[in-house]
Amino acid sequence: MSHAPLACSRDALDHQRAWTRRLRDRLAAGDGYAFVNADTPHEVFHALGMPVVVNQWWSSVLAAKQLSAPLLDRAAGMGFHDSLAKYSALPLISALDGDPARQPWGGLPAPAIFCARASADDHQRIFQHWARHTGAPLCLLHAPAPDRNEPGWWHRARSDWETFHGSARLDLMQAQITDLIAQVEPLTGRRYDAGAFAAYMDRIEAQACIFEDVNAMIAAAPRTPVRIAEQIPNVMLPQWHRGSDWALAHAARFRDEVAARIRDGAAVVPDERVRMMWIGAGLWFDTGFYTSFEDSHRAVFAWSMYLPFAADGYIRHGRGDPIRALAARFVSMNEQLHQPPWANDWLVKQARDYRIDLAVVLVPEADRPSGYGTRFIAHDLRAAGVEVVEIAADMVDARKWNAGAARAAVAAGIDRVTERQNPD
Amino acid sequence: MRIAAFGHGLPHGLFAALGLRAEDVTLAPAPADPKIAPFLEPFMDPFAASLLHRLAGGALDGCDALIFLRESPGALPAFHYACEFERRGLLPAQAPRLHLLNLIPAATPAAEAYNRTELDRLRATLGPFGPPLPPPSPPAAPAPGPGPRHALLGAPLGNGRLHRLIARAGPLVFDQQAEDAARAAAGTTLSEALAAQAANPFAARQPADAYSPAIAREIASRRIARVVWQVDPHDDLWGWLAPDIRRIAAAAGADVLDLGTLPRWPSDADLAAVAALFPEAPR
Numbered sequence: 001m002s003h004a005p006l007a008c009s010r011d012a013l014d015h016q017r018a019w020t021r022r023l024r025d026r027l028a029a030g031d032g033y034a035f036v037n038a039d040t041p042h043e044v045f046h047a048l049g050m051p052v053v054v055n056q057w058w059s060s061v062l063a064a065k066q067l068s069a070p071l072l073d074r075a076a077g078m079g080f081h082d083s084l085a086k087y088s089a090l091p092l093i094s095a096l097d098g099d100p101a102r103q104p105w106g107g108l109p110a111p112a113i114f115c116a117r118a119s120a121d122d123h124q125r126i127f128q129h130w131a132r133h134t135g136a137p138l139c140l141l142h143a144p145a146p147d148r149n150e151p152g153w154w155h156r157a158r159s160d161w162e163t164f165h166g167s168a169r170l171d172l173m174q175a176q177i178t179d180l181i182a183q184v185e186p187l188t189g190r191r192y193d194a195g196a197f198a199a200y201m202d203r204i205e206a207q208a209c210i211f212e213d214v215n216a217m218i219a220a221a222p223r224t225p226v227r228i229a230e231q232i233p234n235v236m237l238p239q240w241h242r243g244s245d246w247a248l249a250h251a252a253r254f255r256d257e258v259a260a261r262i263r264d265g266a267a268v269v270p271d272e273r274v275r276m277m278w279i280g281a282g283l284w285f286d287t288g289f290y291t292s293f294e295d296s297h298r299a300v301f302a303w304s305m306y307l308p309f310a311a312d313g314y315i316r317h318g319r320g321d322p323i324r325a326l327a328a329r330f331v332s333m334n335e336q337l338h339q340p341p342w343a344n345d346w347l348v349k350q351a352r353d354y355r356i357d358l359a360v361v362l363v364p365e366a367d368r369p370s371g372y373g374t375r376f377i378a379h380d381l382r383a384a385g386v387e388v389v390e391i392a393a394d395m396v397d398a399r400k401w402n403a404g405a406a407r408a409a410v411a412a413g414i415d416r417v418t419e420r421q422n423p424d
Numbered sequence: 425m426r427i428a429a430f431g432h433g434l435p436h437g438l439f440a441a442l443g444l445r446a447e448d449v450t451l452a453p454a455p456a457d458p459k460i461a462p463f464l465e466p467f468m469d470p471f472a473a474s475l476l477h478r479l480a481g482g483a484l485d486g487c488d489a490l491i492f493l494r495e496s497p498g499a500l501p502a503f504h505y506a507c508e509f510e511r512r513g514l515l516p517a518q519a520p521r522l523h524l525l526n527l528i529p530a531a532t533p534a535a536e537a538y539n540r541t542e543l544d545r546l547r548a549t550l551g552p553f554g555p556p557l558p559p560p561s562p563p564a565a566p567a568p569g570p571g572p573r574h575a576l577l578g579a580p581l582g583n584g585r586l587h588r589l590i591a592r593a594g595p596l597v598f599d600q601q602a603e604d605a606a607r608a609a610a611g612t613t614l615s616e617a618l619a620a621q622a623a624n625p626f627a628a629r630q631p632a633d634a635y636s637p638a639i640a641r642e643i644a645s646r647r648i649a650r651v652v653w654q655v656d657p658h659d660d661l662w663g664w665l666a667p668d669i670r671r672i673a674a675a676a677g678a679d680v681l682d683l684g685t686l687p688r689w690p691s692d693a694d695l696a697a698v699a700a701l702f703p704e705a706p707r
Contacts, residue, residue, distance in 0.1 A: 079667035081685070083658055118629060121497040125664035128633040140631045142535065144526035145500055147545070148507060168541040175534035339501070340508035365467045368660050372501045375463045376508060 003268050003294075006257045008250065009230050012237045015246060023051050024105055032112025032187055035130075037088070037123065039334040040115045040141060041326050043204065044180050046243065047197050048188045053108065054240055055116075056281070059090040061104055063284035063396035067094070070102055072397060085122055085367045086397045087281060092130050110134035112187050115180065117141040119334045120369040139183055141176050144169055146332065149342050153332070154312040154349070161316055161328035173327035194322075201322040204243040205315060210251040211235060212311035214258050219353040223267035224302040225258055228278060229290045235306045242314075274299035274417050275355055276410075279347060279377060280362025281370065282306075285398040292407055297414045303354045305337060312336075312346070334369070343373045344380040351386050357417045358387040360410055364394045387420075389413040427550065428484055428520060430475050430502065431493025432580050432601070433608035433627055435527060436560045438617035442543065443553035446491060449475065449484065451582045453689045457481040459514050463505070467658040469498025470688040471582065476505055480515055487520035489550050494526045495621075495629045497661055523549060529630055531622040539618055559612045568595040571704070572649035575642065575678075576600060577669060579655045579662045582689040589695050590652055593704040597646045600626055600639075628661060636668045643676045654683040 027033060033051040035058075036042060045052045062068060068090055075093045076082060091108075100106040114136055116127045124140055131138040146166060150156070156164040181192045218225060226234075234254045238247035276293070278301050283289050293299040313333060318325045336342045351359060359381045363374045378388045391406050429439075429446035439446050450471055457480040464473050478484055492503040503524045509515050510522065526542050528535040547553065571594025576587065580601040590596045604626035611617030624630060625638035643651070651673045655662045666682070673680045683698045699705055 079670060081655065081659065081663045081666065083660060083685075084663045085660055118631060120660075121629060122661045122664060124629060124631050125661060129664060132633060138633075142528045142530065142538075142631070144528060144538065144542075145494055145503075145524060147524050149504055168538055168545075172528070172534050172538040175532075179532075179534075339504045341511065363465070365465075365658070366660070368467060368469070368501075368658070371465055371467060375465055379463065 003227070005230055006226065006234070006254070006261070008253045008257050009234055011253070012233045012250060015250070016233075016237050019241070020105075023053075026051060027109050034113050034115060034184070035091075035108070035111040035136075036115040037117060037127075039117050039119055039330060041177055041180070041330050042240075043197075043200065043243070043326055044177060044184060045115075046241075047200055048181070048184050048190045048192065050112070050184060050188050052240070053111070055088060055091055057236070057240060058108070059087050059396050060282060060284040062090050062094055063398065064287070065104060066285060066398065067102055067104075068285060068396045069399045071097060072399060074102075083366050085120070085126075085369075087364070087367055087370070087395045088120070088123065089126050090396050092126055095130060096133060111136050113184065114138040115141070117143050117330070117334075119143045137183070139180050141180075141330075142172060144172065145335065149335075149339055151341055151345050153336055153342050154346055157312075157328065157332070157336075158315050159317040159319070161325075162319075165328055165331050169331050170324060170327050173331045174324050177323055177327055198318065198322045200243045201318055201325060203248055205318070207238065207242055207248050207251045208311050208314040210248075210255050211307060212315065214251075214255045215308045215311055216353075217255070217258055217262060218302065218307070219355075221262045221267075223269065223272040224275060224300045225261040225267055227268050227291060228301045228304040228306075229287050232282060232304060232306050235310050239306075239310055269294050269298050269300045271298055272300055273297070273421070274357045274414050275302045276300065276358045276360060276414075277303035277347075277351060277354065277356045278360050278362070279305070279374075280364070281395040283362070283393070283401075284396055286401060286403060289403070289406065293410060293414060297411065297418075299358070299414045299417075301360075303350060303356060308350055309337065338369055338373045340373050340376045344376040347377055348380050348384045348386075351381055351384060356386055357421075358389065358410075358413050360413070361388060361390045362395065363390050363392045365392055366394060366397070370395075387413050387417045425488045425550070425553075426486060427489045427491060428487040429491040429493065430471075431491075431496030431499045432471075433496060433604045433624065434493060435611075435617055435621060436609035437611035437620060438527075438543075438614065440557040440559050441612060441614045441617055442547070443555050443557060444546075444550070445557060447487070449478070449490070450496075451580075452478065453582060454478040454481065454483065460505075460509055463509075468501065469658075470656060471580075472498035472502035472505075474582075475502055476509070479506055479519060480509060482516045482518070484520050485516055485518040489523055490520040491546075491550075492522070492524050494524055495529055495627065497628045500524075521550075527618070527621055529621045529624065529627050530632075531619060535622070536618065539621075540614075543614070560609050562606055562609075566595070568597055571595060572679075573597045573647055575639075575646070575648045575651045576654075577639065577651055578653045579659055579688070580604075581654075581686075585690050585692065585695055586652075586654070586683075586686070589699055589702075593702045594650070598642050598648060603642075604628075635665060636672060639669065640672045640676070643672060643678055648673075648676070648678050650679045650681055652681045652683060654686045656688055657685040659685070 241247040454477040575598035607624040610620040625634035
């Protein structure tokens with residue numbers, strides 16, 4: 001299919017390249033940066049002027065540059081067995097390997113601080129390794145869980161978060177964020193400014209609301225106007241810089257260009273037959289997979305989690321206490337995507353909103369936290385009338401990716417959908 | 425009131441201080457329950473999967489409550505899956521009440537306040553309990569016999585077959601799983617018991633980087649000659665420590681016998697394959 005990319009897509013990538021160049025210069029000049037997991041409060045570092053490199057983003061960069069296979073082979077040589085998680089650990093392996101030829105930019109210098117959340121059973125081990133290797137301090141946030149995962153988190157966590165998450169868990173998370181601020185202040189020489197932070201949180205909220213509008217527009221469009229491979233950078237690059245002037249402006253530009261495309265009747269596949277959703281993190285070493293079925297089957301991936309989660313996972317009305325609202329954003333982040341009934345209920349709702357015909361569920365067997373819940377998800381989607389294809393693969397481990405088998409499985413799923421659409 | 429508890433490193437001292445006696449149901453194996461088997465991923469923590477099969481099959485129906493220890497690996501998905509099975513009507517009507525106990529293994533004021541709130545919630549939902557109970561007795565240390573002194577490290581096991589295999593080669597003088605259980609069970613008052621959770625270097629999700637230094641101390645002080653290392657086939661946690669263990673053992677002059685992966689309830693047949701790795705095995 002000939003499908004011109006949005007103009008803003010190029011701008012997003014250009015901005016990230018320019019940011020990367022500036023970051024490299026800052027690091028070369030000895031500035032400190034934070035290396036953090038995706039489910040930690042980046043807002044603290046942004047507010048105090050410390051650059052942030054996100055573990056999962058860096059992992060996706062390594063995979064996209066086809067470095068995962070040699071790095072994971074090196075991990076085996078270091079004595080790490082092959083069932084250990086890859087997505088959250090590929091950057092650690094890269095750092096331990098230390099070969100500039102196998103690292104973008106020749107490798108990252110040691111950060112000024114690490115930050116992770118004990119949302120998975122292995123995160124403390126991964127980051128303890130790294131902190132010991134570099135000598136940088138580790139801020140590890142505790143992750144106690146709710147006593148029940150009540151349904152409807154995407155509504156209740158927005159404004160009713162005090163009741164929904166419980167005051168005790170919020171007290172703990174708020175105290176940890178306050179401690180993190182105290183830990184970062186001397187590293188940057190800046191002081192926390194409550195008024196400025198409140199305004200910054202308002203801008204993040206505004207950005208999340210824009211993404212919510214875009215999500216609703218794409219869901220309601222008669223045909224998919226933007227591929228997920230193009231949605232993801234337009235969402236995630238602003239998300240990594242959330243609340244900045246650029247991010248807010250870019251989100252608005254993305255919204256306007258998508259709106260224009262829908263208004264003009266443009267579509268990825270003009271005679272679209274099958275709408276698909278990709279469930280799981282991105283397939284970073286083979287993003288071409290997402291467009292594989294457009295010409296052959298008139299089937300398009302319309303949905304990935306990144307756009308709707310940028311709204312539902314981030315909108316937390318401040319109620320006059322921005323740090324507590326920030327605690328409410330992160331106190332259950334990640335779990336919302338992987339634990340029943342949160343994940344299965346949300347995904348069925350998304351499938352209905354998007355009129356999804358076929359869901360492709362990534363099942364990363366060596367990444368238990370991401371693999372948990374996938375059976376509930378597949379079951380509930382099927383019960384909702386959605387065809388489901390489950391693919392056992394990893395987001396960054398290219399060695400075990402059987403592209404031919406995966407494409408054949410999805411193609412067979414599409415055929416089942418079209419047979420159902422046209423039983424005669 | 426009959427209360428069951430699931431998790432490696434159960435805080436029995438803390439339970440006793442609360443007046444609560446909990447039956448440890450962590451290690452029992454179970455046949456698959458057909459009602460829930462389709463929902464369990466094959467890579468699920470095997471102790472969590474076993475508990476869920478027992479729960480769905482009615483094996484825990486005599487219990488009034490089932491406590492899940494959040495900081496035990498696999499306990500959180502076990503709890504949420506159990507709740508989801510309950511929501512879907514897949515648990516027996518007499519299944520125990522499900523309760524997640526969050527105990528943060530840290531001694532900061534915020535963690536301490538949170539933990540006490542969690543204990544209040546436990547009392548409110550399951551209590552009232554009786555008066556404080558006598559603390560559990562620590563397990564007796566076996567008298568060392570002849571042969572190289574062993575340490576057994578890595579993921580927890582569901583039965584004692586590997587322990588017995590090791591004992592044929594030489595005394596097992598340090599069992600990480602048992603040490604974790606003993607340290608987690610320590611304390612005769614609430615404050616002592618909470619402090620014991622925070623200080624336990626062998627807790628799987630210990631936030632402090634304390635495991636390797638503690639193992640180094642144990643290898644030296646107990647004059648370990650051979651470290652036996654093993655993990656679950658789907659291990660996602662203990663394997664991160666393997667290179668450290670090799671380094672620490674080498675520095676202490678101890679051998680490392682890496683058995684690779686083993687099922688959590690290894691059979692004699694499973695162990696026959698690794699028995700030959702012991703230098704004392706008949707050739």
